[in-house]
Amino acid sequence: MSRMNAWVMDFGMSYRAAVGGRELLHLIDVRTTFAVPCTPSYCRSVVFWQEQLLPVMDIASLLGGKSQEAQFIAIVGYQQKRGEYPQFGALMVASPPLHVAVSDEQACMLPETILGWDELAISCFDYLGDAVPVLNLTRLFNGRQTSHH
């Protein structure tokens, strides 16, 4: 039975998902973001982090909810291919992420009540009775998303 670590994130409005244990790098203050005009409703601002300018993704808005007042910005890192230099992005989160250990037995179907997870999630696991999608960060940050508004 293999186990992995994950961070469960609350995006507000009951939208939750996880990233891998090594994908969450930093939590920073939401006041450091800057709005950019003519951008999608779910990705309207950027944040400076380690001399890079990162897009800030509002998952709740992307999945059809209202744009949220984020409490924190979570900096995440991901690789398109193993061995490549990592890329970085930022997620608006409503509360500090929760560190959990996940086993194969917890694998489950994506939540059916919310459209859009099939485009954004790479897998899903059961956590205390709730289905928690695991974000595909490469897909999320590398291209246009279908907004579910």
Next chain:
Amino acid sequence: MQIARYGLNTTAALLKITGLNLLLPQGEIRTLESATDVDTAAPALNSIGWITYTQKRWPVYCLSEELALMAVVPSERRACALLAMGAGFIGILCDDMIILKDIAAQRYELPDAMRLADTPILHLVAYEQGIACVTNATQLTAYIEQLVLNA
């Protein structure tokens, strides 16, 4: 994401539109007039009035900090920057314009996840404690033209 320095040894014009810092090559701003010189009588479609330059009248547009057309002019729009558009000109209201000489700011590509097909924003630069959005007269006037036609 960061790839180059913005226009080292070039001079840029920074238009301030509420919280937006919009950066253009300085040479693309033909003139800066007072917003009080705008004639608001019988404005063109979705414009807020006319400005006179080279003995002709050119339409003036008011944009929000999200770069949407505004029908009501906020009191802080005190200046009108005139940009070349094809063989003519258009005016854009702004709060203020600052000339930045020999600007040497770090340039950042607009992230893929944020890029819409019709965006006039070419890239971003660090400016003071925030960012400035870089565009040029060709991109900005084409964008406004589409806004006017689709409004």
